[in-house]
């Protein structure tokens with residue numbers, strides 16, 4: 001038999017670990033292909049630190065090819081699965097189409113921002129699910145503070161320095177805690193007019209912050225936030241977002257230009273296209289992480305509804321701790337399905353959580369022992385360093401520099417408001433003119449299929465979603481580690497007919513169970529939001545005058561008009577291009593360089 005082809009879709013916590021474990025187990029006896037839109041694994045728990053300038057973005061982006069020897073990386077986004085023909089269709093970063101044939105498939109596509117049907121939110125809020133959103137927020141907050149400092153009108157100044165975060169799960173809590181420190185540091189040297197202070201509000205319909213976590217952690221976080229001056233408003237959410245601010249459910253209107261949406265996530269819409277049973281939008285799998293009726297297909301992480309064997313009838317929550325562990329079990333069970341070893345069911349063992357509250361403060365409960373203050377801070381940072389699969393020295397160096405030097409509050413303006421829409425199936429990628437975009441899926445606006453994931457609080461909708469986050473980062477399971485060591489875009493391109501018809505092998509026997517326009521949250525006019533009327537001067541819709549710094553849009557990265565772009569790339573059959581690759585006719589914007597790996601047998 002030729003080498004089995006294993007395709008892993010998604011290189012987040014689950015997919016990365018599946019690939020790493022399989023590479024170690026297979027010892028080059030299998031073709032392992034990892035399909036991911038970016039060439040890095042994103043360590044999401046440290047994203048709030050990127051948004052406030054503690055960490056540079058590349059610190060939380062771990063190179064896939066640099067850390068996964070024996071794994072072939074294909075850059076692209078899957079947009080269709082043909083489970084009968086065992087093919088994955090994908091679009092590369094430049095719009096080219098390809099297919100990957102597999103004998104075993106692991107779906108680990110994670111989740112995207114959850115939207116709720118609240119008027120104005122899709123247009124005026126920004127999510128917090130990927131690097132582009134974190135970079136946008138960092139620039140936006142710095143810009144609002146700088147503009148507030150020169151604002152003559154007191155009300156406009158107050159609106160600029162009011163920041164509203166919705167969702168008091170770990171993402172929203174960390175963003176608000178870090179954000180307040182960030183803006184306080186900015187005004188220390190340059191006080192705002194008329195004695196105004198930056199104002200951060202954290203809202204949630206839940207009765208306490210970190211509603212999914214142990215109450216002791218919740219109290220620690222609540223205390224730290226209030227001491228820092230964050231206005232914690234539980235039992236309150238957003239009724240409507242407008243150009244001028246947000247209307248709260250208690251009737252108060254808050255003038256603001258910033259609405260950060262951390263109410264949670266929903267599974268990546270790709271899983272809907274499988275046609276397989278879903279549980280609240282997640283692909284149903286058995287305890288061996290196999291899709292019932294499709295023993296050659298595995299799923300794990302946020303995108304999969306994995307039965308919680310410790311709580312019968314429930315599914316494991318959407319957290320990094322589960323995704324990371326499920327990735328290992330998926331790899332072992334893929335190997336088992338190829339006759340290498342025995343398979344194992346996935347079982348959860350909670351070792352505790354950590355929440356970084358900025359400065360030396362954190363809330364943690366390793367092995368159920370509640371910690372707060374600097375001890376928790378040290379445990380939290382130690383945990384993150386140990387848990388990251390790479391870049392540890394770089395992260396530690398940034399922390400050290402941040403401890404002794406003032407933070408750099410400069411905005412580069414590289415990520416525009418319109419390029420990070422809340423409603424997107426690809427939060428890991430900034431929208432660029434001409435890049436095809438995946439459908440956001442039916443569940444988008446309704447929030448169907450959601451978890452409160454991504455540290456989402458119960459957010460804005462009023463109804464708490466399930467499955468819910470249990471909390472924050474897991475404490476490292478050293479035993480497990482040791483075992484492992486041993487072991488405005490154009491429409492989406494039309495789907496292409498699949499060429500290669502290599503017959504599938506029988507599956508294994510398994511069980512089946514500028515200056516922003518005034519008065520807009522986000523600092524940019526609603527008409528410039530994706531989905532609204534495009535501005536005439538810029539692809540993607542943002543007018544040049546609204547760029548920070550006033551620089552014309554054509555000179556902005558990502559904002560260049562099509563006529564100034566490099567000539568379209570040659571079609572696919574150029575040397576080094578994957579054979580059989582479908583050429584794309586038009587490249588209005590440059591994209592990342594395509595890797596030119598040798599295709600595995602059966603790929604097109």
Ligand SMILES: Cc1cc2nc3c(=O)[nH]c(=O)nc-3n(C[C@H](O)[C@H](O)[C@H](O)COP(=O)(O)OP(=O)(O)OC[C@H]3O[C@@H](n4cnc5c(N)ncnc54)[C@H](O)[C@@H]3O)c2cc1C
Pocket residue numbers: 009010011012013014015035036037038042044045046047048076077078079108109110111128129130170171268270300301302303318319320321322323324354428453454455471472473474
């Ligand atoms: C800001 C933030 C902080 C968080 N902090 C914590 C924390 O402290 N502790 C904790 O336990 N959890 C935390 N979480 C939640 C945790 O990050 C997720 O539960 C976890 O990332 C899920 O892992 P995953 O592998 O399923 O998905 P992800 O890590 O999201 O990875 C999915 C991967 O699939 C790729 N992908 C998506 N669609 C496609 C496609 N169509 N084709 C190819 N590739 C695709 C994505 O680019 C990505 O690389 C946090 C989340 C956020 C957003």
